[in-house]
Amino acid sequence: MKVAIVGAGLMGTATCYPLSDNGHDVRLVGTHLDGDIIESCRERGYHPRLKRQLPSGVRPFFVDEIAQALDGVDVIVSGVNSLGVHWIGHAIGPYLRPGQLVVAVTKGLEAAENGDLLILPDVVYGELPEDVRDEVTLAAIAGPCIAGELAGRRQSCVVYGSRDRHAAYELAGIFRTSYYHIWPTGDLVALELCAAFKNAYTLGVGLAAGLLEQAGGVDSAGAYTYNLAAATFAQGCTEISRWLQIAGGVSAEKVHVFAYGLPSPGDFYVTTQGGRTVRLGRLLGAGHTFAEAREIMAGETLEAAEIVRVMADALPKLTARGIVAVGEFPLLQALVDVVVRGLPLDLPLDAYFQSMA
Amino acid sequence: MKVAIVGAGLMGTATCYPLSDNGHDVRLVGTHLDGDIIESCRERGYHPRLKRQLPSGVRPFFVDEIAQALDGVDVIVSGVNSLGVHWIGHAIGPYLRPGQLVVAVTKGLEAAENGDLLILPDVVYGELPEDVRDEVTLAAIAGPCIAGELAGRRQSCVVYGSRDRHAAYELAGIFRTSYYHIWPTGDLVALELCAAFKNAYTLGVGLAAGLLEQAGGVDSAGAYTYNLAAATFAQGCTEISRWLQIAGGVSAEKVHVFAYGLPSPGDFYVTTQGGRTVRLGRLLGAGHTFAEAREIMAGETLEAAEIVRVMADALPKLTARGIVAVGEFPLLQALVDVVVRGLPLDLPLDAYFQSMA
Numbered sequence: 001m002k003v004a005i006v007g008a009g010l011m012g013t014a015t016c017y018p019l020s021d022n023g024h025d026v027r028l029v030g031t032h033l034d035g036d037i038i039e040s041c042r043e044r045g046y047h048p049r050l051k052r053q054l055p056s057g058v059r060p061f062f063v064d065e066i067a068q069a070l071d072g073v074d075v076i077v078s079g080v081n082s083l084g085v086h087w088i089g090h091a092i093g094p095y096l097r098p099g100q101l102v103v104a105v106t107k108g109l110e111a112a113e114n115g116d117l118l119i120l121p122d123v124v125y126g127e128l129p130e131d132v133r134d135e136v137t138l139a140a141i142a143g144p145c146i147a148g149e150l151a152g153r154r155q156s157c158v159v160y161g162s163r164d165r166h167a168a169y170e171l172a173g174i175f176r177t178s179y180y181h182i183w184p185t186g187d188l189v190a191l192e193l194c195a196a197f198k199n200a201y202t203l204g205v206g207l208a209a210g211l212l213e214q215a216g217g218v219d220s221a222g223a224y225t226y227n228l229a230a231a232t233f234a235q236g237c238t239e240i241s242r243w244l245q246i247a248g249g250v251s252a253e254k255v256h257v258f259a260y261g262l263p264s265p266g267d268f269y270v271t272t273q274g275g276r277t278v279r280l281g282r283l284l285g286a287g288h289t290f291a292e293a294r295e296i297m298a299g300e301t302l303e304a305a306e307i308v309r310v311m312a313d314a315l316p317k318l319t320a321r322g323i324v325a326v327g328e329f330p331l332l333q334a335l336v337d338v339v340v341r342g343l344p345l346d347l348p349l350d351a352y353f354q355s356m357a
Numbered sequence: 358m359k360v361a362i363v364g365a366g367l368m369g370t371a372t373c374y375p376l377s378d379n380g381h382d383v384r385l386v387g388t389h390l391d392g393d394i395i396e397s398c399r400e401r402g403y404h405p406r407l408k409r410q411l412p413s414g415v416r417p418f419f420v421d422e423i424a425q426a427l428d429g430v431d432v433i434v435s436g437v438n439s440l441g442v443h444w445i446g447h448a449i450g451p452y453l454r455p456g457q458l459v460v461a462v463t464k465g466l467e468a469a470e471n472g473d474l475l476i477l478p479d480v481v482y483g484e485l486p487e488d489v490r491d492e493v494t495l496a497a498i499a500g501p502c503i504a505g506e507l508a509g510r511r512q513s514c515v516v517y518g519s520r521d522r523h524a525a526y527e528l529a530g531i532f533r534t535s536y537y538h539i540w541p542t543g544d545l546v547a548l549e550l551c552a553a554f555k556n557a558y559t560l561g562v563g564l565a566a567g568l569l570e571q572a573g574g575v576d577s578a579g580a581y582t583y584n585l586a587a588a589t590f591a592q593g594c595t596e597i598s599r600w601l602q603i604a605g606g607v608s609a610e611k612v613h614v615f616a617y618g619l620p621s622p623g624d625f626y627v628t629t630q631g632g633r634t635v636r637l638g639r640l641l642g643a644g645h646t647f648a649e650a651r652e653i654m655a656g657e658t659l660e661a662a663e664i665v666r667v668m669a670d671a672l673p674k675l676t677a678r679g680i681v682a683v684g685e686f687p688l689l690q691a692l693v694d695v696v697v698r699g700l701p702l703d704l705p706l707d708a709y710f711q712s713m714a
Contacts (some may be wrong), residue, residue: 154585224503257595266591270584
């Protein structure tokens, strides 16, 4: 197959490895932000952020060569981050051909004017040319997959979702290797909600490490704040499961399979093991305002904060419409209060875990 | 209230802190293995394993003073480990009085001859004198709670379970503090299954770090094996949810509340953050046989391995009886193969996450 990846960041590029190993014709297209990455790939076959040689047969393209890169491809992978999802539609739009598969690795969430949540594949859909967008099939990749591990050919388990279940199976067949295990699903919305919300809730888990700092650090007997991190993790899982229930169109059985499987606790778990979202949570937990933390982490994409910002707007609207009950998402509300409203951190632990008795 | 804790290990002793803070009369009774702990507590008010001063008003007792310690108490906490659950019944049996509450902090599992799983409070029940065992109420504590953090008065969220829901509420009222958040539940079996299985599955998560060692460690681009750990975590959550469904007597709604809440992913998460179960998994993942790992960790209680051993016996019986389907617990089976059957480690990733599509 011929596959083009648009966006030469970590995750987009990492998908080159299983594709190359499977013998596909792979083209890696940088965005306008990826110029030096593509230059390095061209000159040395080396991806400076991934810190690896590109696998054999992957051809790098600059953004102005996108027409050539997309020529005749069967699959286009959107490897841009959540800030690039509007751009990508316009960038690939003119070159789309009926029957192509468009797969997004981006994690994020937007909301409609009335508060309805919009998954990113649907945002991309809205940016595609009207005459072709119903002729291509949109899909997404989610699940616990640190890009550097996939590129290192470490064992990884992920989910490929599309409303067209057959397309999800087809994509799984194209990408699957002995180290890249893929489960196809038709529940695209559920998959994307897990992928987005696990980022927001990872911010919550990160708070515990910051609160530890604020309390003077590990005490003389060696006590951390893992209990609090774990309770936050569990409340995050609980709230993700509620979003799946609210989303509509997801069967009760599938809500549960996702809520205690790879898309929710699996992806959530790997995200809490480190990275910028945890670091942001730690700064907030240590008492920094979001503005201060934003400044300390200047230049980094804070997707979790973007999701919290979207939800700050959407939550009251969904509550007003009776879709969300008051107090149904106490952890998310606490994140909104800190990140968007600038209030001091106050985790309402006693409001967690309703209906446990 | 008057509360006696029998077993002066980490978790038993940690419960003294909220009890003391709530002004209760607290007695801490060492087992025959805790002699030097009680001596230190008597002489210096210092618990050498917890590395902390006992809180004010806690009176330490040697095991031969148990009659005096249990005199007139309202609540008895069993703080022994899973190897002590048969002993505890005999130790406290003669002093039980009708109306008392007996709370176990022990995590573990046994199985009946036919493979039926037995939660530890029911094992304790079987060891109590027949004339009084129906006159006391058994309960258990579970959820993500590292003892040293509770004793350090760090924020902790746990679940108190009893088939007598009213007793669970009563106990929660006795133990709850501003840092020790307690959710009472009537679903004792579900709670105890989560607490036991999360130990077994943490062994599975620990394998990833050992497999990393075996693969030569972190590679030059910084790739760990977090993706594999996360997939194992997710499969563990999935298998725990199935045990809750199989257990019977747990409503479908409650299965889910537990399976994506504090008892399952919450407790599982905290357990994977470190400790001897992770260490054992790491040794097995690195290629040691269980016998070798057992020797390297001589003297340590390996509760996870005990649970795997119990399940090695119970799984085929439950399968033969049609209660468990063949291949329904691929991760647990892989653990049985390594820990009990001495086979080389082989994680059957492609058998995970059935019914995802």
